[in-house]
Amino acid sequence: MPLTPLDIHNKEFTRGFRGYDEDEVNEFLDQIIKDYEAVLREKKELFDRVTDLDEKLEHFQNIEETLNKSILVAQESAEEVRRNAQKEAQLIVKEAEKNADRIINDALAKSRKIMLEMEELKKQASVYKMRFKMLIEAQLEMLNTDDWDEVTEDSGDERSEEYAE
Template identity: 50%
Template sequence: MPLTPLDIYNKEFRRVLRGYSEDEVNEFLDQVVKDYEAVLRENEELKAGAAAAGERLEQYRQLEETLKNTLVLAQSTADEVKVAARKEADAIIHEAEGKAQRILEEAQAQVRALEQELERLKREADVFRAKLKSLLESEIALLDSGLDAGTAPVGPAAQPVDQPVA
């Protein structure tokens, strides 16, 4: 059991012949009691301070752990946001490429349709030219045959060029 200031104060020494001066011993013990009480008070204060510091340290450790968790969560969230943004960007790019492909295919289909229409119109023009040429050749042949036979042609081609057609 530890020694208390009261134990020091109440300590009785045996009296022997040729011993120490009782007054000096009592003064010394009084000083020891005061110093010992001061040391005990200081010790209690230091214990209380150490306990408070320990509590603050635990709070700081908890705060540190919370900050670490928050940082990890923030990093995780940032990574998730990056992944989501990349997916969204990829989806937008894929959609745009698909749209561009459809537009290109539609334009190519229109080009093919226009080329087919152009070919059809060329064929019609060729047919029309051939018919016109055939008609003109038959008219020329008719004119030639009428002039050779000495008869005047009949119909619109038979009228003189100077006269207006009625």
Template identity: 50%
Template sequence: MLTPLDIQNKEFKKAFRGYSEDEVDEFLDQIMIDYEKLYKENAELKEKIEKTQDQMDKYKNIEETLKNTLIVAQSSAEEVRSNATKKSELIIEEAEQRAKEILQNSRLEVEKVKQEYEDVKKQMQIFKTRYKTLLQSQLDAVLGETENLE
């Protein structure tokens, strides 16, 4: 590829009836100036493309990192949800077991109270019977003495 310096240093052979040397030099100078502008612009654009490519690579790395982070976050969220579900099931199971124990203890307590009630009822019946018997015997004794007195 030609550089602006190559154009500036280019010399042509002189020929009889050739082009006007001043016009050729002037034209080459103009070409050199334009070519130099294009050459610099091309170099700047290549540099911009390289910088842009570097930025794009960085963004691709960031994108990949974000994707991986999102995957890890989703996995963690799923694990947390799963653990929460298991824990809630365990809590419910423990609560149900505790409720069964409370019901069983309550039934036993009710049975115990019923048994105590029946025992007290029987004792009351026995007491009534004995008291009635005692009163009857006392009444019989009082009536027996009154008959003897008559």
């Protein structure tokens, strides 16, 4: 067990023949007691300081551990968000491609339908033109026949007779 300042102060030496000077020994012991008390005080202060620093170190280590965990969670979350964004982007692209294909197919189908309708209208116009031409030719032929002249002469005579009466 270490000595205390009180142990040093209370220490009694036996006296021998022609021993040391008692005042000198007591003065030296008083100096030792003061120095020893100072060392003990300093030791206690350093111990308290080390304890305080250990507590702070433990606190900061806990903060560091928490921050490291938070960083890992944030990285995992960011990675998950990135993966989800990529999946969503792929789905959007696929949906857009489907819509584009549908729009193109619809446009092609409408274009084919319009082309068929146009061809049908051209045929109908051609048939109409041919029929109209035949009708006009038939009418011209009828006008150019002698029968028309006879009809107009006979009806002109009848009218003149009607006016004459």
